Amino acid sequence: MSAAITLKPLATAPRPTTSTIEEAAWVRWLLIGAALAFLVVFLFLPLVAVFTEALRKGAGAFFTALGDPDARAAIRLTFIAAAIAVPLNLVFGVAAAWAIGKFSFPGKSLLITLIDLPFAVSPVISGLVYVLLFGLQGWIGPWLRDHDVKIIFAVPGIVLATIFVTFPFVARELIPLMQAQGSDEEQAAVSLGANGWQTLWHVTLPNVKWALLYGVILCNARAMGEFGAVSVVSGHIRGETNTLPLHVEILYNEYNFVAAFACASLLALLALVTLALKAFVESRSRQETL
Amino acid sequence: MSIEVQNITRQFGAYTALDGVDLKIETGELVSLLGPSGSGKTTLLRIIAGLERTDTGRVLLHGEDATDIPIRERRVGFVFQHYALFRHMSVFKNIAFGLNVRPRRERPSKASIRNRVHELLRLVQLDGLGDRYPAQLSGGQRQRVALARALAIEPRVLLLDEPFGALDARVRRDLRGWLKRLHEELHITSVFVTHDQEEALEVASRVVVMNHARIEQIGTPAEILSRPATPFVRDFLGQDRGGESVESLRPPGRADFALGLLTGAAPRS
Numbered sequence: 279m280s281a282a283i284t285l286k287p288l289a290t291a292p293r294p295t296t297s298t299i300e301e302a303a304w305v306r307w308l309l310i311g312a313a314l315a316f317l318v319v320f321l322f323l324p325l326v327a328v329f330t331e332a333l334r335k336g337a338g339a340f341f342t343a344l345g346d347p348d349a350r351a352a353i354r355l356t357f358i359a360a361a362i363a364v365p366l367n368l369v370f371g372v373a374a375a376w377a378i379g380k381f382s383f384p385g386k387s388l389l390i391t392l393i394d395l396p397f398a399v400s401p402v403i404s405g406l407v408y409v410l411l412f413g414l415q416g417w418i419g420p421w422l423r424d425h426d427v428k429i430i431f432a433v434p435g436i437v438l439a440t441i442f443v444t445f446p447f448v449a450r451e452l453i454p455l456m457q458a459q460g461s462d463e464e465q466a467a468v469s470l471g472a473n474g475w476q477t478l479w480h481v482t483l484p485n486v487k488w489a490l491l492y493g494v495i496l497c498n499a500r501a502m503g504e505f506g507a508v509s510v511v512s513g514h515i516r517g518e519t520n521t522l523p524l525h526v527e528i529l530y531n532e533y534n535f536v537a538a539f540a541c542a543s544l545l546a547l548l549a550l551v552t553l554a555l556k557a558f559v560e561s562r563s564r565q566e567t568l
Numbered sequence: 569m570s571i572e573v574q575n576i577t578r579q580f581g582a583y584t585a586l587d588g589v590d591l592k593i594e595t596g597e598l599v600s601l602l603g604p605s606g607s608g609k610t611t612l613l614r615i616i617a618g619l620e621r622t623d624t625g626r627v628l629l630h631g632e633d634a635t636d637i638p639i640r641e642r643r644v645g646f647v648f649q650h651y652a653l654f655r656h657m658s659v660f661k662n663i664a665f666g667l668n669v670r671p672r673r674e675r676p677s678k679a680s681i682r683n684r685v686h687e688l689l690r691l692v693q694l695d696g697l698g699d700r701y702p703a704q705l706s707g708g709q710r711q712r713v714a715l716a717r718a719l720a721i722e723p724r725v726l727l728l729d730e731p732f733g734a735l736d737a738r739v740r741r742d743l744r745g746w747l748k749r750l751h752e753e754l755h756i757t758s759v760f761v762t763h764d765q766e767e768a769l770e771v772a773s774r775v776v777v778m779n780h781a782r783i784e785q786i787g788t789p790a791e792i793l794s795r796p797a798t799p800f801v802r803d804f805l806g807q808d809r810g811g812e813s814v815e816s817l818r819p820p821g822r823a824d825f826a827l828g829l830l831t832g833a834a835p836r837s
Contacts, residue, residue: 465619466648468640470718470721471670476669
């Protein structure tokens with residue numbers, strides 16, 4: 279035991295940060311300029327337009343539009359749908375990614391494909407599926423009517439459609455990472471006496487925490503912004519089954535532009551907050567992997 | 569504690585990893601499972617640990633049938649080839665993990681866990697590195713953390729899967745001698761898997777040579793060298809005696825690199 283072992287970490291050579299292969303100045307400026315122009319026209323201008331339209335008649339009209347009972351109901355419903363859909367998809371996403379990333383079982387590739395289904399089909403179809411199932415002419419619609427359960431054209435339908443559309447986000451973020459990490463650490467944990475719950479809580483989840491947060495942020499953004507699927511099942515009842523995106527559409531169709539853009543600016547703000555959170559999460563996870 | 573496996577067979581689809589293997593390891597031995605890749609040695613080690621199930625036969629630990637005992641209750645220390653350290657935990661937390669996950673009434677007090685971890689850090693010569701994270705350690709240091717972590721649960725046997733396989737040649741030689749001395753000090757029944765003849769012959773008190781899912785020969789290093797039981801054993805040990813054959817497949821280590829520069833040859837990449 280007295281053996282002196284001199285172990286030194288291998289020195290890593292500093293990586294060159296600038297490339298020595300560079301194009302001529304005018305080529306660089308042309309490319310950068312084209313990219314910037316594209317960004318301004320397609321991303322920045324629309325964002326500016328939303329806020330200028332919303333504030334066209336002053337801050338007073340802006341806040342009056344947001345204070346409208348129907349607008350407030352739409353905001354509340356949007357939050358309710360996201361507050362139910364996101365946690366459920368979080369649990370589902372972790373469970374699915376864990377099963378797919380850490381174990382092999384028959385039907386695994388089928389499960390992976392199924393998880394992608396909501397991305398593959400048009401949101402309108404997603405909504406129609408629920409109408410076909412739970413609508414009055416649908417498979418279990420009559421039974422639901424007899425038992426006085428309302429799903430379609432009511433809040434449960436909106437929540438269901440939102441869950442379906444945002445289904446893949448968390449699982450999609452986690453699966454590749456969990457597959458790359460393998461199950462060595464889990465095996466080590468179990469060999470040290472940890473049970474399944476301890477392994478998940480102390481080993482698996484901390485290793486994917488940034489990807490998980492990233493998935494939740496994207497899932498939430500989509501849950502609050504979803505239009506197509508929710509539109510089909512909502513029935514557009516003002517103050518009852520309108521989410522924020524649906525409310526924007528109704529206001530716009532009534533030529534109530536200030537109110538429409540005021541509500542739209544809330545969604546745009548949500549997008550900006552999402553992007554900021556996403557950038558923060560990405561920089562933190564990069565720091566930790568370095 | 570003794571380890572005995574009886575008539576172990578394991579198939580992966582059409583592939584036979586182990587074919588009716590019997591082996592008895594006495595208390596306090598340091599045994600090496602030696603063989604080329606695909607010979608079934610790692611599968612055998614994982615079956616002894618409980619990480620893999622066996623299709624037939626039994627695993628006895630200390631004379632008791634442990635075949636159906638799950639790994640978390642077997643109290644075996646397992647050291648993984650690629651360390652498998654918990655990357656988001658400090659070295660201290662890694663080593664303390666096995667004690668911290670015990671049910672509350674069996675869990676040692678915080679103070680005694682701390683003492684135990686520091687004792688183990690001293691044992692693996694990493695005192696003062698408890699606050700580091702695995703990514704901040706060299707390969708050899710990580711391997712010793714993995715060993716300390718496995719020893720923390722006071723395992724009844726220590727199982728090591730290619731413990732030095734991922735390290736460069738010089739570190740590997742250092743750790744080899746160190747593992748042997750550690751075993752002399754702790755006297756815990758230990759089994760390690762290797763494909764490196766030199767490593768097996770130098771470290772182990774007995775060597776189990778495996779090939780094609782079967783055991784070819786069991787004996788002390790001297791017996792195996794002087795009286796190889798089968799042509800395979802003779803051939804396998806005959807390959808220029810040691811790790812060199814394996815090392816030549818690896819990218820040049822620092823020593824090779826320096827030599828390359830001295831002779832003016834362009835370093836291989």
